[in-house]
Amino acid sequence: MSDVGDHGVGLFSPSLALVRRGMLDLINRLHNTGVQTDIDLPQIAVIGQQSAGKSSLIESISGITLPRAAGTCTRCPTECRLAHSVAPWKCLVELRFITDKNGQTLGQPRTESFGDPIVDKSEVEDRIRRAQLAILNPSKPRRTFLEDGEDESTEVSFSTNYISLQISGPEIADLSFVDLPGLIASVSSRGGNERDIAMVESLVSSYICKPSCVILLTIACETDFENQGAHNLAKKHDPEGKRTIGVLTKPDRIPRGDEESWLPLIRNEQETLKNNWYCVKQPSSQDLKQGMTWEEARAREHEFFSLTPPWSELDPMYQKYLRTSNLVDRLSSILSELISKRLPQIQIELENTIQKTRSALHQLPKPPSSDPVGEVAGLLHVFIGELDRALEGVPHNEGLLQVIRPAQERFRREIRRTAPDFRPFQQSKSTMSESFADPTFLSTEDVYDTFAGKEPEVASPPIFINRVMDRALMSRTRELPGYYPFAVQKSFIREFTAQWAAPAQVLCRVVHSALSQHVKALIAQQFSQFGQGGLERNVTILVQDCMNQRAEAAQALIAKFVALENDGPLTLNEHYLSDYQAKFLAYYRGARERQQNPVLAQAIAAFKPSDHPKIDRHGIAIQPTGIAQVLSTLASIGLNGIHAEDLVKLLPPDQMDPALNIMADVRAYFQVAYKRIADNVPAAIDHELVRGVGRELLPMLYSGLGINGPDGLRICRELAQESPNIAGKREELVKKLERLETASRELMRVGL
Structure with missing residues (x-):
């Protein structure tokens, strides 16, 4: 796509307040730290059925062209990290691996650069296509997919590993969003099977289940609303519709006479969403191949909604839900409000997570010493x-x-x-x-x-x-x-x-x-x-x-x-x-x-010697009796010093x-x-x-x-050789702590 006339494309707008742009820039820097694996950061996730117009919507926001082909286009997540810069436009493509070639979850996500930075927008589509092939062929060297004549076959149908696009330039907003693989309607769908259906649904759910994820739900008007399961999945994770924005695509392909059936959505009378439903018209693949600019595409979109009934006949209060520019403005506002609300919570969550991570590190054994003998x-x-x-x-x-x-x-x-x-x-x-x-x-x-x-x-x-x-x-x-x-x-x-x-x-x-x-x-x-x-x-x-x-x-x-x-x-x-x-x-x-x-023993035990004779009331001495009498008699014949206990010797x-x-x-x-x-x-x-x-x-x-x-x-x-489990856990915690502390420093820079 030509660069001519691209001013104002995407979420960047000269009228965007500096405070809002600062918050968007901060969230983008936090995403660059990788802390989104630990903390729920505000993000936009675009979901929908296969060929629901998701890629076209992404292109309208980012200003780049994504690969287009018959059938399934997106087979792995494509994350776009946008950063406003006064430097010339540039795009860096990276591969992010969260599982190994055998599908086992890695303790720490791995990042690999995929080619040199791109400075020509026309090269982005081909680079993304090659990057997706590298993701879908995990056992092959990545560099082979950067060369010409690569094999289009794939080892896996879908992957949870993803492509990360870091795009910066004068006309780029500070924002992060992700284009997710399209949900497969049934096994009978082209390229669909039970495993792929479950994998894609699980992958999409892992993104949109987060409370800070803004869900861009794309619904193609050329297919019956009830047959598009993306809406049910969004409703499952956002039952009250507080963070879902509905987007109707391909309104020009509605069968004649059926247009009125979609208007209750625009009026928010059916499947009510807090942030309403929107309708956009994007250029076709043929239009893009013929070099249509974004300025021309927006002009044709405006002409379509202005001249084509019943869209042109909607009340003015509903006209604001038509056209890409209105969607982008609303999306920017919603995301900014979410960021503003989340930032204080993010700071608290970061500090709590840092403390827990440090505690977990402290509880691990000390790493092996360089002096094992000592x-x-x-x-x-x-x-x-x-x-x-x-x-x-x-x-x-x-x-x-x-x-x-x-x-x-x-x-x-x-x-x-x-x-x-x-x-x-x-x-x-x-x-x-x-x-x-x-x-x-x-x-x-x-x-x-x-x-x-x-x-x-x-x-x-x-x-x-x-x-x-x-x-x-x-x-x-x-x-x-x-x-x-x-x-x-x-x-x-x-x-x-x-x-x-x-x-x-x-x-x-x-x-x-x-x-x-x-x-x-x-x-x-x-x-x-x-x-x-x-x-x-x-x-x-x-x-x-x-x-x-x-x-x-x-x-x-x-x-x-x-x-x-x-x-x-x-x-x-x-x-x-x-x-x-x-x-x-x-x-x-x-x-x-x-x-x-017993008689003698009791008498001896009861006897209490006295030093003075007992005297009656007339003053006459009372003659002793019992043991006292015996001892007195013995004393009278000269046997003095005999005690009561000695009497047993007479037996x-x-x-x-x-x-x-x-x-x-x-x-x-x-x-x-x-x-x-x-x-x-x-x-x-x-x-x-x-x-x-x-x-x-x-x-x-x-x-x-x-x-x-x-x-x-x-x-x-x-x-002293450390257990691989302990070493892996320590490495994971160290990297996590690095991410968290880096993110915390980013927040400190803005005084949060």
Whole structure:
């Protein structure tokens, strides 16, 4: 098409306000940043059925000529980015790829220049045709389509990848719009199939579903309105018709006598749209080939609507909806108003999206370092530091020591429950059912009565005095009468020490399990975001090996402690043992005496010595009675210093006294040994397993990973190699952030 007479073509107008032009220019610059993939930017999308006159409408707006051929002309989106410039007219053609050659969506759209900038408008049509062929043949080199004699065949019918035209010049507006492939009416349509129908509809929907998209709905008057599905699609995404502008094309092809059926649309009486319906008449392909200028085309359009009924007979109020110039003016106004309304929202959306993108980047693992050995070593030392802190103990209810403490408490209770339950009574039905309270002197040193609000279970069955005596008699060899071998005490001691191995090993396994879970979580925290997980897997294996070795060492030490107890009784804490022997002997003997001589026992218990004799009301001393009388009588015959508790010694000797001594010996030794094992086993586990892991893990990690060996650099480089998914995500977020920040700077330039 000739350049002559093209003044005023398109949305550019000398009367356009500077503020409006500034906003249009800003939106165009925002489109140039690519931020429309992240933010909904105002845009015009031209949709319609195949051959509905869309391309002609685009040509009227942009002032360029698009490829025309029989059947489907537009097989991929053609995006026009218009920029006003004082420099000579220029058009840059680019290919924008959002999918690869296999149709898989790219993480980041790719842009390729397609040839040198065009300075002659007559070359645009051929360049666009070649660019479309390059899009539709994704497996072929792009440069082949810039050369003469290219193959017209295509690998795909339609594509979501698109052509981008960046047009600038003195007569160009600052605007972006896109010409979308025409909707295919049915499979029977030329070139149509089910896949193509769905693809084109999905592609068109992806544009017009955005709230800031102005929909230019083209309807060809040569076809029945009801048969053009583009209107239904527009109504689906803009049900209230607030952002749709209807455009009737090809009014000169309406069958004679049917013109009146289209007038209700122009009067907005049918299929009402907020911005109304328009009717335009564009030059035919033959007119363009013969060199018709845009000035001549507009003149013929004006003549058609001025002289051709019923268009010429419309009321003046509806005449403004006829002709391309009126459509362009209204379109410019609508788009400007939309831009003005959206700009403040765009600023907010940009800032929110920037913050979310930065947060997403921050949540990703750090990119691989140029010093992989140092990075891996640093991670290991940080991990060991955190592990040491956990092993030493942290003031937190979920700390490792806090987690294993209940298991230690259960172990102590299990050992305490093995205490021999001696009863200083003859076994009988009544004594079997009677309870026997623990001595009060244990309450101040053994906290074993409750745990988690529950009474402890008694593990040891009662051992009555007759059983003890029977065993003592059966154990005598060459001892003198009244003497019994120490083997009796040893046999009872061996019975409770033999029960200590099982709970000790259970404690070790429980601590090992808790430690494994704690360390596993710490490993995930420190290494899960590093590389492709190789370091985390290797560290996990090595740490598990280390913990297993330390657990075996702890179990071996526990076995030694238990074996020492099983070897026989031994203690150098003679005072402690003697004190307990005296206390338990008195406790057992007193209980037996209360059963054997209850009257005397109650009298002794009730007796309260007095330093002064009781006096009656006449001042005469009252003679003592009961225990006081006995003590007074004994004192009168010279036995002074006798106490009430000593009276039991006047009773005949108890034949069970040897058994009472054995019971006191065994029970006293249990107190010594139980406290020893209750401390030694947890201490062994802590030393060999818990703290042992902390002592030996770092050198084991260095050795096992091989980072200090001759292949250390290669190993660390492989471990630090980033996952393709993470790398792709980071690249996508970095590019997105660049787009967003560039767009934000563009807004800052205009003070938004």
